[in-house]
Amino acid sequence: MRRGQEAGGAGAREGTRVVVTGLGVKSPAGNTAGEAFTTVLAGKSLAVPIPGLAGGPVPIGCPLAPFEPLDYFTGRELRTLDRTAAIGLAAAIDAVTDAGDVPAEGCGVYLGTGGGGFSTLENLIVGHTLGREKVPVHAVPTLMSSSTAARIAIRYGYRGPCLTFNTACASGATAIGEALRAIRAGTVGAAVAGGLDALLSPLVMEAFAKVGALSARVDAPGEASRPFDAERDGFVMGEGAAFMVLERADLAEARGARVYGEVSGYAANCDASHIVAPLRDGSVTAACMRAALADAGLTPADVGHVNAHGTSTPHNDDAEALALRDCFADRPGGRTPPVTSTKGVTGHLVGGAGALEAVIALLSARECLVPPTANFTSGPAADLIDLVHGAPRAVPPAPALSNSFGFGGSNACLVLTPA
Missing domain, CATH: 3.40.47.10 (Thiolase/Chalcone synthase)
Structure with missing residues (x-):
């Protein structure tokens, strides 16, 4: 039961409802929100051996379901995008498309990432050891952890706040929560909010293995991720992105938007x-x-x-x-x-x-x-x-x-x- 103003919560006091009008997903479980939900309902692990990690301490993970980046970007654009940015931007594009005609005026971008362009950094380190000429001219904007949020704003002309949060594994939820607060406060009327990471790289996996965070069930990847089970021994790394379009409820209603919830x-x-x-x-x-x-x-x-x-x-x-x-x-x-x-x-x-x-x-x-x-x-x-x-x-x-x-x-x- 919704308590309303008498409950004393900040959202209740402010009286501003924030609704979800668009969803975009690029994940191991599927590349739409519906596909991902159906796959998760089946309750079967998606962990598999990862060829690029062969020879490392943990050569398994949950890779992104196949999708075609050229459905979203030109070849020239792709050459300037970190893999994380390409996945995240594609998910955000899907969310905005799903939401329909969200006014660009007063729309912000709120993004969470734990690693940002870490795979690009790894490639740059390797490239630099081979010679300075191996470092591409677009290295800096590709490497920036704020790059994906900026590219979302540039693509749609969103001139509200464009913010990137790093609270480690809580980053995606933090971004959505801070977008909620911004809409309640009247800072923006709508926001594209979500999170992303693509960290199935040798250096990252080596680092997480050293801290003891990853499952050692490398011979049985489908049994490795077992939350709350007595035999659990660590997590399995996955990759992907998800975004929501959030709007002030009255603005969404005025434009006749479909609403998933709040x-x-x-x-x-x-x-x-x-x-x-x-x-x-x-x-x-x-x-x-x-x-x-x-x-x-x-x-x-x-x-x-x-x-x-x-x-x-x-x-x-x-x-x-x-x-x-x-x-x-x-x-x-x-x-x-x-x-x-x-x-x-x-x-x-x-x-x-x-x-x-x-x-x-x-x-x-x-x-x-x-x-x-x-x-x-x-x-x-x-x-x-x-x-x-x-x-x-x-x-x-x-x-x-x-x-x-x-x-x-x-x-x-x-x-x-x-x-």
Whole structure:
């Protein structure tokens, strides 16, 4: 039940509803929002061996589903785009096309990325060792982490804020949440918001392997990503991007836009504890969830399901399970709402993860179907949370909570309400 102004949430006090009118996805699960949702519902991991990573410590990942960049860019344009930028810009183009005639005046761009043009940097380092002439003239604009946001703005003539956020694995959710705040504040009337990353490169994978974040199940990639499972041993790297077009509800209604639902709440905070490990008791994470619900004017009892961060790393999943139990402790029956982690299917898209999962959470709430968590067989998490696994679960229409947590203790939670 929506509480409205008496609940005291910031969004409720301001009274500005922010709706989602466009979706764009480029992901391992598919290259449209509908394809990705259907694939995630099947609950089967997409991890495979990656030829370009052969010989490295972790030669597996969840690569992007095939798509044709020349459907979006000329050959000349492609030569100046980092792979991350090409994937992200294509997803943003799809979102804007899906939304229809969004006025350029007063539209902003809010983008999250954990790695930016890291693959370009890796190639530049290799190129420079071969000689200065190997460094291309467009190296700087290709390398900039803000490049994709700028290219979205340039393509459509958006002259509102054009901002890039890096809160590690929470970046995509942070971008959507900050776009929500900007629309509520009247800074913009609409925004293209989302996240992206493409980090399936030898240097990045070596670095994540050294910190112990990646699964070592290289001989069984389809079983490697197993959020909340007792046998989990790390995440599987994925790549991709997802974007939403957000608009002030009255402006969307005035132009007759199709509405998927609302981004109705957002909160962000920091564990302030460790640079790569979450706070073990999940207390700050739980506070972030409660703040996002309060911002939406909702209580924990109003939540229909949770799309968990659920990376398949031991400490992260333990902390999140405790946080979920804490946040929903007073819910009738003492159980959490149904919880899923789509990273069991897609792997971890880093800066793109929170944005893709927000899209999946909104479609799940809209279709009243919660995807199963891939590869879960057993584990203590099932005693703490109502984990969906084995098959999709039908749920009543209700708001969804989507969690994203990053290195450095960055937490971001979004509330998505179906139309």
